[in-house]
Amino acid sequence: MPNNRRRKGKSDREARTNGSVQTSDDDSFNDNASVTSNISEVRSTDDGNDEMDEVNQQEAFEEKLSEAIDGFTQKSAQGRCNCFELTSKALVKKYMPGYIVDRRVTICDAVEKSLKRGRGAEQTAAARLATLLCVQLGALDECEEVCKMLKPILLQTVNDKSILPSTRSECCIALSLMAFLAGGEMGDVLHLMQQFESIFAGSYLKGDGTVANVTAEIGLLHSAALSAWTLLCTLMTAGDINSMMGSGVNFSPSISQLSEMLQSPHLEVRMSAGEALATVFEIGSEFSEEFGDDYKPDLIEALHHLATDSHKYRAKKDRKQQRASFRDVLRYIENRTVPDVQIKFGQECLVLDTWARRKHYDALCNVLGSGFNLHLAKNELLRDIFQLGQKILISDISINRQSKLERHLVNAAAFKARTISRGKNRDKRSDF
Structure with missing residues (x-):
């Protein structure tokens, strides 16, 4: 006769050995457990995991x-160039002055050696890293150091005509931003401006x-040299x-x-010249409204021709x-009006209402x-330059953040008003 008794499987043996007892869903629910406390424990665990993930990512x-900084000393020129570029990308991606200040001497030594002995792309990457x-x-305070x-090696590279023009351009940008951010003596700033003028003087008209x-x-x-001169001019x-340009x-x-x-045949030179003229007229007119009237x-x-x-x-x-750029310059020279440009980032807004502020924005955004x-949100010096005040904390942002429903209602109201406004001016041809 067939054996109808069910064989004891592995799961039954494990259950008997471990002493586990199968229970129903009702029996397994603990009536004495606090739902709120359970949720809070889960949330606190998730917050802790997020914090640990951030710490691990930062490490x-x-x-x-x-590793990239350690690679500055390798023998391969291409390898050093790659390390310079990786380090530059990291400094763009994150604001970490506490980490950089302890390694500033190592980075400066590597930049100086590459500018002296390197060639081409390596020198350009080193100058960009210096900026x-x-x-x-x-x-x-270490910025001035x-x-x-x-500064000496960058000046030497700028004046060396045997070096590629692209490298010299990057060194001009580095020197101007260093002087602008470090805030040195005005005599040093004027000396730099004279160095830049000796470079772009080659685009003056001939005799x-x-x-x-x-x-x-x-x-x-x-x-690049004229743009660097204009940035220092704002100081x-x-x-x-x-006294120097208007008298x-x-x-x-x-x-x-x-x-x-x-009149230069190159668009970049013409636009830099227009920007420099607008900046000079803006600063000079603060002293006298008759500044530059003879010109x-x-x-x-x-300007109207351009x-x-x-x-x-x-x-x-x-x-x-060219037309878009010189329309703004012409409008300022004629009527003293500056286009109001607003840059929104996060919960804040940066207003560029002067040519000097536009120049500061363009120079820093280019780098x-x-x-x-x-x-702009975290760097204290940049916030001070653009007069943005103290940094906004994350808690302040979460308080002022609109809900999804509020944003939807605002957008719906704006859409309705725009539709009504457009509808009034639509199909007017039938009247004629």
């Missing part, structure tokens, strides 16, 4: 950055009034600008020389960019790129 990030190093340490260490023959690479160098007082004193560059650069008629004519340029021998993109908003 992993710093470990990779330390980001000062951005990280801008709020600390770094500037004193790197016979013809345009200088400058290659595209040298044109980019002249544009000068209105009285100094008026006929033999000071270079003069307003007429800057106006000559508007205005010819300057307005040249703002309405439609020559087909220029690229369509260049014409569009930080996608990490500018992060540094």
